[in-house]
Amino acid sequence: MRTRLVVMLAVCALVVAVAPFVGPPMPPDARDFILWQLRIPRTLMALVVGGTLSLVGAVYQSLFSNPLAAPSTIGTTAGATLGALVAIVLGARTALWGLPLITGAAFAGALGVSLLVAAIAAGRNVRMNDLVLAGIAFSMAAGAISTGVQFSADSAELLTAMRWTMGHLPQVGYQNIVMLLPIAAVSVVGLLTLTRALEVFISGEEHAESQGVNVRAVRMASIGLGALGVAGCVAWCGPIAFVELIVPHIVRRVLGVSRRVLLPCSVVVGASFLVLCDAVARIILPGRETPVGLVTAALGTPLLIYLVARKSS
Amino acid sequence: MRTRLVVMLAVCALVVAVAPFVGPPMPPDARDFILWQLRIPRTLMALVVGGTLSLVGAVYQSLFSNPLAAPSTIGTTAGATLGALVAIVLGARTALWGLPLITGAAFAGALGVSLLVAAIAAGRNVRMNDLVLAGIAFSMAAGAISTGVQFSADSAELLTAMRWTMGHLPQVGYQNIVMLLPIAAVSVVGLLTLTRALEVFISGEEHAESQGVNVRAVRMASIGLGALGVAGCVAWCGPIAFVELIVPHIVRRVLGVSRRVLLPCSVVVGASFLVLCDAVARIILPGRETPVGLVTAALGTPLLIYLVARKSS
Amino acid sequence: MTSLLEVSGATVRKGERALLEDVSLRVAPGDFVAVVGPNGAGKTTLMRVALGLQRPDAGRVTVNGRDVGALSPRERAAFLAWLPQRVQVSEPITALEHVAAARYRFKESHRRSEESALVALARVQAEALASRPITELSGGEQQRVAVAALLAQEAPLVLLDEPANFLDPAQQLELYALVGQMWRSGLGVLCITHDINVLAHAMRAGSEGRIRVLGLSKGRVAFESHYDAPDLGEHLGRVFSVRMRGVEVENRRVFVGMSLERGE
Amino acid sequence: MTSLLEVSGATVRKGERALLEDVSLRVAPGDFVAVVGPNGAGKTTLMRVALGLQRPDAGRVTVNGRDVGALSPRERAAFLAWLPQRVQVSEPITALEHVAAARYRFKESHRRSEESALVALARVQAEALASRPITELSGGEQQRVAVAALLAQEAPLVLLDEPANFLDPAQQLELYALVGQMWRSGLGVLCITHDINVLAHAMRAGSEGRIRVLGLSKGRVAFESHYDAPDLGEHLGRVFSVRMRGVEVENRRVFVGMSLERGE
């Protein structure tokens, strides 16, 4: 187990170090610009976003004891999409505190919907399954409003929105990262402090409560902090599909279910996984802006199937 | 319980009977055409699709013991979308056996992906969670290929795809229903015969096996028949969101979890729920073709939240 | 029709560890076999092997001479009924529905199933629980409902994994009396238990000799004996690593576990 | 610091039914209270009320005079440790991790938690299970690990819900010896059990009188007595509806349940 862990971490470090140099050749006079203003910021963005999303996925799966739980389950992603769509379709071309409106709106949408669910989670007699249902309900509502907004969009807006919903990582310079980083940091650090409590959750909520875990507080903190991180990532990069679902499952299968391993390793593996996907996206269709979600799934699917097949044989 | 059941059935029957007459006023000379060639076929379509989707949702939730399980969980919806997109992009202008290619392709896609999952379900040592993971993986793969296809689509194709994925019910005449009905009937009747086996599943798979249930056969049959029904519905109407998720939860909360009640009532309630939504869609934005998924969510969300809140108070 | 369950030379390995090693066993209708042994001895594993839920790495399990793996689940359920050590019901179905579900192997109407389920519940004095959600029952109530489900399956061989768990003394007594009735009515019983004394409730005077006791320890057969064997106490003491004092109470021999008084 | 758990006049209703009615109870460090009663008597409900997991419809529960609902979960965990009737672990964490998790209430490094967890596992002779996934353990092994988790929490009052479930006689004996040790070292013990005899293992000669026995029946207190009370057998017989014969074995009184011989 220990050797596996070390190998995994080494691979991750290597991927991150090499990634910025992977891609179509750079013309010598644009080299510095491409490397320092485009590739490195973008790699950093992938690091931050991949790590945050994966951690949130791992936390939600633990919290809901459900392998299908993900930010999209409790409406975070749907809220972000809704916000972004509203901004695209209804929004004026203004910026807010130097933020593009679309970013701000996605952030607000994600946080808004998740906080509704968190508010329900604060209830006294609420069971986890009730929360899952409430999450479905809010996702559904946000999804429906999004459909409504799309329905009333004209085609140029729709095309714009469509690309947004595929997720993207492109960055010029460091401004976005500087804005996202504190949000992501609060989310990641906050969630990691919940590791111990989530470990206790494994033996049932009531038992955990009797062992000193404030179940309601942990629920609210997990959902709130998770939503914060996801809202940030989605606001800047659109909904990057599957990372939050697939990375925790991979870590769980390879390194085990102990929360103390699962949560931090999800951050590390998720971060470098997205960096890898981004680098691969640069080479498979050089010159095109391949949506990174495509590569994520293309790499993740066979890996997950292999892990499932290996275990059950 | 019995009175509740009777009340629910009566309400359902009423809804279905009244629905075709709900809508903006009909010009007198087009009245017959609108009623007999538009509204009634469309109501029938809603009946068939709503019933089938809800039943499949209920069966999947039972099978996976997971409130989040749905046709989309095991890749059925993703497969259908993929098929439709491929058809749209690679030339949807031809027809196959009198079927629009897009319908045939969506059907093939849905069935193809689900059967992969069903094949995994046939394995000897496969746990339910493994199946869920395999489903996620295939959904993801199908989703990624869809993204790729969209990415290479031109704008007109993309708009078509976008509108297709909103789901729709309109029908002119009875041709589509005649084609869908046998598929849906096989799926619904087949799934209903599994009721008893699914009831036994509640006390654990091994226990069920010892009580005479052929667990692998039930799994494969459920997934296969479910995929068939969903593939049919999605092929003709696009992915109508949420019905399969929300209806079983509502039935479960109101009438209880017994499979003998849950499954048939999901058919009835789902059918009339979609009919209701369709009728409502006609009046909220008269003169427009409002996507029915929008109304589904708009009606379903508050209902679900109310049911969750009522129970936990 | 004879329904003979035969386990021969069953071995189960998990990685390096052998969970079960070369264990053989015969249960025919009318037999009563008690399996005893310390925690982790492999008793539950043996039962799962006998049921065909776990394939042994070596050895064979047959029912009526046919390999248990070759039977369809329904056929097998017609021979063997199982009371698991931990029944986990995931949803609040009623006790009646839970018991009725156990009649899956019968091709009959739901009404018939429910009638039979009610009879089975009555036999464990749990009619009153019929319409209560099973997730809201107390530990002992759940166990009684599980026993009712076992009865409802109407198999000629019943496999019980610590059926007295969670039950209060009166219920234990009732349960074993019931098991005794089933046995005398011709069923074969394979029963895992930690408390050999409760077996007393299963029998009438004179039938002691017909209760076979199989001792398991670390996956192997430690002893094979009979309930009335004079050296049973010693055997038990050995596998459990305690002193078993047999005392006579109202013409019944009762074993009382005593610590080995280490250090006293 | 005295940690006094006081339940006074607790009543729990569920719809029409009263699950618990006007039950009072005091457990201080150094006390040993055994709660007995038939299935469904409300024993587990009483324990959940005492832990603050279920709010009583009437009555109060205080720990050291403070309302149990007003304590933070961590504070409460510093007073009360609970062994539930059915522990359900949903994922294959190792036994060590499970026990270490029980030390949540301590603000300490993970290494410290694991060390203490190992000590706790050793006390129930389960060191060998430390690195095994808990979902792969046998019923009895799981129960031992659960007891280790209880010990690891180091609370002055321990609440045990049928701790001997799933355990073999040697383990039961060890467990109760351990509970006895904890008691004598000053802890307060509230223990639900169906088998009053096992309490014998918890005590040394002379301490019988200090074990209080609370009989529950249909949610009400049926009797309050002591382990050495001469009429305990009758009390027990009454709540359980069996005949309880007390016999003397090696200077110990052992109760043997006998059927009421209805119809014989």
Next chain:
Amino acid sequence: PAPEAGTRRIVSLSPGITETLYALGAGEQVVGLSDWASWPSETASVPKVGSTLSPNYEAIARLKPTLIIDEQVKQAPAGSLSALAPVKVLPWLSVDDVANGIRELGRQTGREDAATKLAQKVETTLKRKPPPDAPRVLLVIGDPEAALTSIWYIRKGSLHGAALEAAGARNAVAEDPAGPPNVSVEQLMTLDPDIILVLVEGPRLTPEEEARQLAPWKQLTVLRAVKQGRVKLVAGPGVQSTGPRILDVVEQLQAALRFDTKTP
């Protein structure tokens, strides 16, 4: 001041603008295009650099553009693009927008004369008004699925709406309602337009394809347009173009509106 012609390197992220640039003869200045650009055929050899909301910065940087032009879509991240090169964002929705845009593109590319001529042509053509008794035409966007599942029509105030009026028809939807330009099948009965034209973007259709596209409309036998056989396709590449090809669309529409006076 626009840079020298030979050194201008333009990236255009809007297909309509791209078309205009080529129409102005500034095609050789174009070094990068949006993924959606497909006309004229020379564009095939020009690198594609993403779309408005997700441009491929690296690809753009590698092209070392001197100007990036995009059509104004709400929320486009013009800010970060300007780190690569000066960015020009043009509104491109109405006839005036397009005419002004053409002139601006002329200035930027040093093709002012050609631009003025084109802009004038666009203005004079597209600002023609239909006679008051012109037929009421519903112009809908065709759907490859060829089902009447959602009918999207052309708004009066849009570029294609102007093209329809320029071709000598009145828009069947007399004033633009708020909300999406979508009409239900039922609503068609109320609108009952004189003529229905279906715009299908893409290569020319074979007769079978045309028949298939029209088949669903033929089912709507109560519509006047259907009864009189006045449903037609307007198909071909560029029928949905927002560039100068819109002028060809006017001609195509005019041709499509010429029906034989006799009803079939």
